[in-house]
Amino acid sequence: MKILIIEDEKDMRQNMKATLEKENFLVELAGTYKDAMSKIGIYDYDCILLDIMLPDGNGLEVLKAIKEKGYGDSVIIVSAKNSLDDKVQGLDLGADDYLPKPFHMAELNARVKAVLRRRKFDGANLLQIGNISIDMDNHQVSVDGRDLELNRKEFDVLFYLCTNQNRLVSKSALAEHVWGDYIDQADNFDFIYSQIKNLRKKLLDHHAEVEIKAVYGIGYKLLVS
Amino acid sequence: MKILIIEDEKDMRQNMKATLEKENFLVELAGTYKDAMSKIGIYDYDCILLDIMLPDGNGLEVLKAIKEKGYGDSVIIVSAKNSLDDKVQGLDLGADDYLPKPFHMAELNARVKAVLRRRKFDGANLLQIGNISIDMDNHQVSVDGRDLELNRKEFDVLFYLCTNQNRLVSKSALAEHVWGDYIDQADNFDFIYSQIKNLRKKLLDHHAEVEIKAVYGIGYKLLVS
DNA sequence: TTTGACTTATGAAGATCCTGATAATAGAAG
DNA sequence: CTTCTATTATCAGGATCTTCATAAGTCAAA
Numbered sequence: 001m002k003i004l005i006i007e008d009e010k011d012m013r014q015n016m017k018a019t020l021e022k023e024n025f026l027v028e029l030a031g032t033y034k035d036a037m038s039k040i041g042i043y044d045y046d047c048i049l050l051d052i053m054l055p056d057g058n059g060l061e062v063l064k065a066i067k068e069k070g071y072g073d074s075v076i077i078v079s080a081k082n083s084l085d086d087k088v089q090g091l092d093l094g095a096d097d098y099l100p101k102p103f104h105m106a107e108l109n110a111r112v113k114a115v116l117r118r119r120k121f122d123g124a125n126l127l128q129i130g131n132i133s134i135d136m137d138n139h140q141v142s143v144d145g146r147d148l149e150l151n152r153k154e155f156d157v158l159f160y161l162c163t164n165q166n167r168l169v170s171k172s173a174l175a176e177h178v179w180g181d182y183i184d185q186a187d188n189f190d191f192i193y194s195q196i197k198n199l200r201k202k203l204l205d206h207h208a209e210v211e212i213k214a215v216y217g218i219g220y221k222l223l224v225s
Numbered sequence: 226m227k228i229l230i231i232e233d234e235k236d237m238r239q240n241m242k243a244t245l246e247k248e249n250f251l252v253e254l255a256g257t258y259k260d261a262m263s264k265i266g267i268y269d270y271d272c273i274l275l276d277i278m279l280p281d282g283n284g285l286e287v288l289k290a291i292k293e294k295g296y297g298d299s300v301i302i303v304s305a306k307n308s309l310d311d312k313v314q315g316l317d318l319g320a321d322d323y324l325p326k327p328f329h330m331a332e333l334n335a336r337v338k339a340v341l342r343r344r345k346f347d348g349a350n351l352l353q354i355g356n357i358s359i360d361m362d363n364h365q366v367s368v369d370g371r372d373l374e375l376n377r378k379e380f381d382v383l384f385y386l387c388t389n390q391n392r393l394v395s396k397s398a399l400a401e402h403v404w405g406d407y408i409d410q411a412d413n414f415d416f417i418y419s420q421i422k423n424l425r426k427k428l429l430d431h432h433a434e435v436e437i438k439a440v441y442g443i444g445y446k447l448l449v450s
Numbered sequence: 451t452t453t454g455a456c457t458t459a460t461g462a463a464g465a466t467c468c469t470g471a472t473a474a475t476a477g478a479a480g
Numbered sequence: 481c482t483t484c485t486a487t488t489a490t491c492a493g494g495a496t497c498t499t500c501a502t503a504a505g506t507c508a509a510a
Contacts, residue, residue: 026391151495151496151497152496152497153496153497179440180393180440180446188499189457189458190498190499190500191497191498191499193458193459193460194459194460194497194498194499195497195498196458196459197458197459197460197461200459214457214458214459214505216456216457216458216505216506216507217456217457217506217507376486376487376488377487377488378487378488413490414466414467415489415490415491416488416489416490418467418468418469419468419469419488419489419490420488420489421467421468422468422469422470423488425468439466439467439468439496441465441466441467441496441497441498442465442466442497442498
């Protein structure tokens with residue numbers, strides 16, 4: 001799970017980073033408005049912690065940019081400006097939670113996990129989509145109760161598409177989340193095509209009620225049929 | 226864990242080597258400035274013991290070169306010149322510790338371990354990852370408190386992967402740090418596969434919450450599940 | 451509609467990785 | 481120095497993953 005911390009105070013930033021890394025999150029940092037906007041434009045995150053009081057720009061602009069991107073990064077607003085106005089405005093703009101300063105680091109952990117849980121699984125450990133269910137603990141997929149044997153990469157691809165069902169998933173996002181971030185600007189995506197092909201075949205053979213739809217020039221979208 | 230000893234006195238060198246090898250470190254030696262610079266340029270080490278009084282060059286130059294490399298090898302300066310000046314200058318240049326001569330071999334052990342621990346564990350004594358904990362002093366691993374019996378190579382592999390958790394570890398890096406061999410691309414890595422296999426089985430049997438993920442064509446990545 | 455550039459799909463081939471079995475080696479004990 | 485045992489390396493086969501060549505599909509401009 002990748003997390004971005006946007007926060008101008010260095011100590012605070014490092015503190016938050018250390019806390020979250022203890023929970024094995026992958027944490028990146030941005031200290032300025034500019035830095036934040038740049039990172040958001042380039043990478044996707046599972047959760048973004050956003051301090052709306054930045055020295056060189058308005059944090060709510062950052063929030064707007066995140067939400068306009070449409071990828072669906074969860075956002076938790078972190079701020080000392082805990083007036084009701086700001087809170088309302090933030091949540092209106094699509095923030096997922098609001099964490100007033102000062103806070104305990106344990107509280108930070110709890111909020112992040114809560115947001116991630118809500119976003120992906122609605123609290124459950126099984127992911128149900130159409131007639132297929134995914135057991136994320138055992139890396140096991142079944143269709144109408146019958147087990148579906150998937151190789152690792154096939155599973156990973158399906159899992160990622162499922163956690164983003166109905167959303168457009170770009171090929172580079174898929175590459176980043178399934179294959180890892182060492183793939184920068186791959187010059188071809190044959191390895192994705194290959195996995196998608198095999199996955200589709202297995203899903204079809206087992207009469208799964210999902211469709212992996214290609215979106216020309218961009219990526220894929222998982223639809224329930 | 227790989228250690229380089231840069232020291233011109235032969236007896237001293239051999240003594241240090243023997244001491245550290247008893248602790249299962251992989252130890253290499255350099256007796257001259259030239260030799261040291263060459264080794265540093267070619268290989269990476271987890272810890273470098275550097276005598277700054279070399280016959281054919283200044284040890285601080287060596288230190289500078291190590292730090293410029295950017296890989297992050299830890300450095301302990303070993304020297305009879307234990308004036309405050311040298312110490313300050315060394316630590317300024319990025320040395321991790323300063324060990325004045327003469328010293329007891331037990332002291333050497335302690336310092337090396339302390340530096341490695343600090344470097345990897347931020348001062349903690351036990352490395353905790355998911356539900357497994359690694360005691361580097363006793364080469365002991367436990368899962369949920371129950372002991373896990375690992376052979377030496379298995380331990381070394383796990384330890385190296387753990388100290389690089391979430392990072393991609395290439396097979397040649399693994400070979401270099403665990404086996405101490407310098408292996409060309411062309412060679413085969415059957416010996417790694419073998420250890421990884423056994424390690425995975427033991428981890429699985431003990432319900433460890435870590436996964437050693439293969440990254441095709443490159444190496445492995447340890448993830449917490 | 452046709453054309454052409456570009457993107458995606460597919461089957462097959464090749465590379466890499468995993469696994470169980472066997473062989474070699476090292477270390478301890480006699 | 482031998483013998484025994486545990487550890488480590490090697491090997492062969494099968495499974496998995498990527499790459500390659502080629503076909504098919506998509507889009508937009510002419």
